[in-house]
Amino acid sequence: QQQVKQSPQSLIVQKGGIPIINCAYENTAFDYFPWYQQFPGKGPALLIAIRPDVSEKKEGRFTISFNKSAKQFSLHIMDSQPGDSATYFCAAQRGGSQGNLIFGKGTKLSVKP
């Protein structure tokens, strides 16, 4: 059972475009939703995260939109650049001291110059 479903699997946009990556979760006990960026051969890097008590969070060119009732959240990358080309993972975590991340399968983003 896949607890966090991510789409699309891959995405190609032109420089300056706004790629949108979507995730859906099932477990309503999740209360922390981060996005990670991973370049080939590297570990995932924490990009931005949101809690379910807010509907949107912005950090620089990255925005998370969160819809608690639909159990969905998405990542928007404003003014995308070729350097943003990477694999993006959404994740969800349940609260408490035993929190572990449950990841989506990833979206490979390619930003064309």
Added chain:
Amino acid sequence: ETGVTQSPTHLIKTRGQQVTLRCSSQSGHNTVSWYQQALGQGPQFIFQYYREEENGRGNFPPRFSGLQFPNYSSELNVNALELDDSALYLCASSGQGAGKFYEQYFGPGTRLTVT
């Protein structure tokens, strides 16, 4: 402030052998989690260590075991290696204090190849 470090970077082992991977947590962090990332997949949680004790485990067999040391560094041990154990093994550390354990910071990983 130093980030999460892992060693070795790459490792090639033969089926049936045993392997030990090492992780140093980020300065100020007391919780270490290990993840397995197969090619083209998202990381999967193996287990977590907090104050030198296992603090949660994913769906991995007992031949995956670990340790955390007083300085919060950690080891992942895998016995009786199988071909399917070939993956990138990631260590993530998180801090103490309200809400801090949520933010998990990953190391660069150890690429394990089992032949």
